[in-house]
Amino acid sequence: DGGITQSPKYLFRKEGQNVTLSCEQNLNHDAMYWYRQDPGQGLRLIYYSQIVNDFQKGDIAEGYSVSREKKESFPLTVTSAQKNPTAFYLCASSGDSQANYGYTFGSGTRLTVV
Amino acid sequence: AQKITQTQPGMFVQEKEAVTLDCTYDTSDQSYGLFWYKQPSSGEMIFLIYQGSYDEQNATEGRYSLNFQKARKSANLVISASQLGDSAMYFCAMRENRYRIIQGAQKLVFGQGTRLTINP
Numbered sequence: 001d002g003g004i005t006q007s008p009k010y011l012f013r014k015e016g017q018n019v020t021l022s023c024e025q026n027l028n029h030d031a032m033y034w035y036r037q038d039p040g041q042g043l044r045l046i047y048y049s050q051i052v053n054d055f056q057k058g059d060i061a062e063g064y065s066v067s068r069e070k071k072e073s074f075p076l077t078v079t080s081a082q083k084n085p086t087a088f089y090l091c092a093s094s095g096d097s098q099a100n101y102g103y104t105f106g107s108g109t110r111l112t113v114v
Numbered sequence: 115a116q117k118i119t120q121t122q123p124g125m126f127v128q129e130k131e132a133v134t135l136d137c138t139y140d141t142s143d144q145s146y147g148l149f150w151y152k153q154p155s156s157g158e159m160i161f162l163i164y165q166g167s168y169d170e171q172n173a174t175e176g177r178y179s180l181n182f183q184k185a186r187k188s189a190n191l192v193i194s195a196s197q198l199g200d201s202a203m204y205f206c207a208m209r210e211n212r213y214r215i216i217q218g219a220q221k222l223v224f225g226q227g228t229r230l231t232i233n234p
Contacts, residue, residue, distance in 0.1 A: 015207050030219065031219035033221075033222070042227050045221070088157060099165045101164065102164065106158075107158045108157040108158065
């Protein structure tokens with residue numbers, strides 16, 4: 001079955017560490033996205049990529065970095081510059097065939113700073 | 115400026131009753147799309163229903179319908195005959211089509227969500 005796989009499901013980070021969240025899709029979608037979800041604030045866009053080797057900052061990109069070397073993969077690195085990284089992170093993708101469905105989402109990674 | 119507003123942080127409804135979740139939006143575009151997603155406690159986002167700005171009829175998907183009032187810029191989700199499994203967070207989202215630089219890419223803006231609890 002096609003879908004999006006996010007790993008790990010839970011991640012703990014120490015202060016000052018960089019961590020990378022994995023997102024892989026086998027839907028042959030060109031576009032991929034990273035959102036952050038905090039309680040009471042909905043989803044906020046961190047980065048998005050419309051094609052391989054290209055990506056754009058979203059609304060809250062500071063303290064995050066991404067790469068898009070392969071169509072299937074869009075990893076997100078949470079750097080030590082992100083002062084409040086504890087949140088639920090959702091990866092999504094979209095393709096031309098599903099314009100009326102919006103995104104396909106992964107199951108999320110919950111990041112906690114310890 | 116907030117583009118999607120969901121004014122109900124939480125709602126409690128008796129099982130089998132109908133429920134309306136409110137969503138208002140703000141855009142100057144003529145072409146846009148509106149979506150509703152459900153997020154159970156497990157965290158995944160489940161697509162429920164879509165309404166295009168040029169669609170003349172309100173969208174329906176099973177027990178879900180979208181009450182689209184373009185002049186009021188509202189896109190309320192109606193769930194008929196609610197079930198215990200409907201308890202979840204519900205998010206309204208909008209796509210402004212001018213951001214679709216290439217086919218397949220779409221930038222969604224989400225509201226803050228409404229937590230719906232169905233009581234037996």
